[in-house]
Amino acid sequence: MTVLIDYTKGFFETTEGDGVGTVTGNATLDLSTGSVFSHTPTANTTFAFSNPPASGTASSATLKLTGANVESGFDLSNASYDSVSYSYGSQGTGVEGIVFKPDGTKMFLLNTFDVDEYTLSTAWDLSTVSYDSTYDPSEVSNALGLQFSYDGTKFYIADSTNDDIYQYNMTTAWDISTASYANKSLDVSLQEQVVQGLDFKTDGTKLFIIGTNSDQVREYNLSTAWDISTASYSQGFSVSSQDTGPIAIRFNSDGTKFFILGYSNDTVYQYSLSTAWDISTASYDSVSFSVASEETFPRALGVKSDGTKMYIAGAVGHSIYQYTTSSSALATITYPSSVVWSGGTTPTAPANGETDVYTFYTDDGGTTYYGFQVGDALA
Numbered sequence: 001m002t003v004l005i006d007y008t009k010g011f012f013e014t015t016e017g018d019g020v021g022t023v024t025g026n027a028t029l030d031l032s033t034g035s036v037f038s039h040t041p042t043a044n045t046t047f048a049f050s051n052p053p054a055s056g057t058a059s060s061a062t063l064k065l066t067g068a069n070v071e072s073g074f075d076l077s078n079a080s081y082d083s084v085s086y087s088y089g090s091q092g093t094g095v096e097g098i099v100f101k102p103d104g105t106k107m108f109l110l111n112t113f114d115v116d117e118y119t120l121s122t123a124w125d126l127s128t129v130s131y132d133s134t135y136d137p138s139e140v141s142n143a144l145g146l147q148f149s150y151d152g153t154k155f156y157i158a159d160s161t162n163d164d165i166y167q168y169n170m171t172t173a174w175d176i177s178t179a180s181y182a183n184k185s186l187d188v189s190l191q192e193q194v195v196q197g198l199d200f201k202t203d204g205t206k207l208f209i210i211g212t213n214s215d216q217v218r219e220y221n222l223s224t225a226w227d228i229s230t231a232s233y234s235q236g237f238s239v240s241s242q243d244t245g246p247i248a249i250r251f252n253s254d255g256t257k258f259f260i261l262g263y264s265n266d267t268v269y270q271y272s273l274s275t276a277w278d279i280s281t282a283s284y285d286s287v288s289f290s291v292a293s294e295e296t297f298p299r300a301l302g303v304k305s306d307g308t309k310m311y312i313a314g315a316v317g318h319s320i321y322q323y324t325t326s327s328s329a330l331a332t333i334t335y336p337s338s339v340v341w342s343g344g345t346t347p348t349a350p351a352n353g354e355t356d357v358y359t360f361y362t363d364d365g366g367t368t369y370y371g372f373q374v375g376d377a378l379a
Contacts, residue, residue, distance in 0.1 A: 021061065031061055031366075040066040041331035048336055052366030060361040062374075067350035070331040073307020074257045076270040077327070079289040084322040086126040088313070091116045091134070095313035097146030097197070097248075098302030098320065099155070100124070101174050108176065109313065109320075110146035110157065110300070117176040124304055126311070126322045135176045139166050139185075145197040145248070148174075149204060149226045155179070156228060158198050158209065163189035165198060165209070167228040184229040191218045191233055197248035197301070200226075201255060201277050207231055208279065210249045210260065215240035217249060217260070219279040237279040242269045242288070248301035251277075258282075261301040261312070266292035268301065268310065294321045339371045347373045354378075 021034030025048075029037050032051035039045070053059045088095055088109060097110030104123030109116045114136045121128040137143070137157055145158030145165075152173035157166045167184040170176065188195055192211035199208050204225035209218045216236040223230040239246050243262025251258040255277035260269045270287040273279070291298050295314030302311035308326035313319070333349040339360065341347070350356040357375030362368060 029061060029063065031059065035059075035061045036064070037061060038064040038066075040068050041070060041333070042068070043070050044072075044332040044334075046334040049338075049360070049366055049369065052362055055365035055367075056363065057365075058361070058363040060359055063358045063360070064355055064375075064378075065333070065350055065358065066355045067352050068331050069328050069352045071306075071308055071326045071328050073304070073309075073326045074252045074259070074270070075307075075325055075327045076259070076268060076285075076287045076289040079268075079310065079323055079325045081294060082309075082322045082324055084126050085294070085317075085319045086129045087317075087319045088116070089318040091131060094315045095300050095320070096144045097157075098300045098311050098313055099146050099148050100302055100304065100311075101148075101152060102150070102305045104304065106174050107302075107320075108146065108148070108155070110143055112143055113140075115146065115155070115157075115176055115179075124309055126320055129320075133177045135179045137166065137168065137179075137181065139181055145195065145209070147198050147200055149200070150202055154182070154226055156198060156200075158195045160194050160196065160211075163187060163193055163195055165195070165207070165228055165231075184227065186220070186228045186231050188218065188220075188233075191236065192216070196246065197261075199249050199251050199258070201251075202253055206234075206277055208249055208251070208258075210239075210246045212245050212247065214238075215244055215246055217246075217258075217279050217282070235280050237282045239269065239271075239284075242284060243267065247299060250301055250303040252303075252307050253305065257307075259301060259303065259310070261298055263298055266290055266296055266298055268312075289323075289325075291321065291323075295319075335371065336369070338367065339369045341371045342373075350377070 019034030021037045022030045028048045095109045099108045107118040117132040140159040142161040144160045148155045165186040167182040169182045171178040193213040195211045197210045207220040216238045219234045220231040243264045245264035248261035270285045274281040291312045297315040300313035310323040310325045312321045355378045359372045360369040
């Protein structure tokens, strides 16, 4: 149903049989595909309109919006231990790095002298882990940090003896048995003499390291994505007020949050960045989570792609421990700035499971949309 607003008559005219429109992305109403749209958010949602009719042609679209609770990751304030763990003792005694394939079906553990590959029959569930194979990188002598490129064709090891980051290639993505040294490295000794952990921006154009000499996150720019030999130092951010033994760092996918694992206090700390991927804009959220009940010598930190799970490895229990790091709340709804709402107030998002109906009218080619709530709590 589309509601047409006739300002000369002062009432709404309703017409039946309008086509069902397509909602794409997060979340765009394609006005060329129809005039009735339905949407239930699976995340915090920002609406947009595309392909409006030409200026001078009056048009309206109806949105049936159902409220929903969504899960948000990278939230230590709601962290809890899942009572799930995996013992890696038969493969090594000191894990220093944890990396997961983005779909959670592979796990890679860095021991002091090798990288071990595992398969998870149920994604992200440590109770379903099985050991696959090992790769021994002869270039490193004290490996303390591990990260992979987003596509799984490269990985990187931080070595604290030489204060270098080493780059490796894999001819088959996420298959450690096809790995070889890429003959590329980065000396970080001018910034950190005991490099412990590392992470990358998701497009490979920035590198971040952490270490226990300076107790700072160090940021580098890569002129060629994922090519460690093209890195240049940019700036740093101190975490010493929280922990003087920072050994691992993990960012969320949009670069607005990161976790730091500190072994001095057996604690994970949460930070936010006001400008994504710019470490100079970082600030401590005053949120932390102790893992001491499971591990009193934590050495490595892994995080699920969406930040709803966290994994800690330690040298005392010789195990990986699984945690939930998420919260559930009603999805937020944001409308384009081009929408002028009736009464001048943007309506609140519908409650979980409730469907509200809105109509948007434009006659200037989409420069301005007039928004009206025409149905409340329909389900």
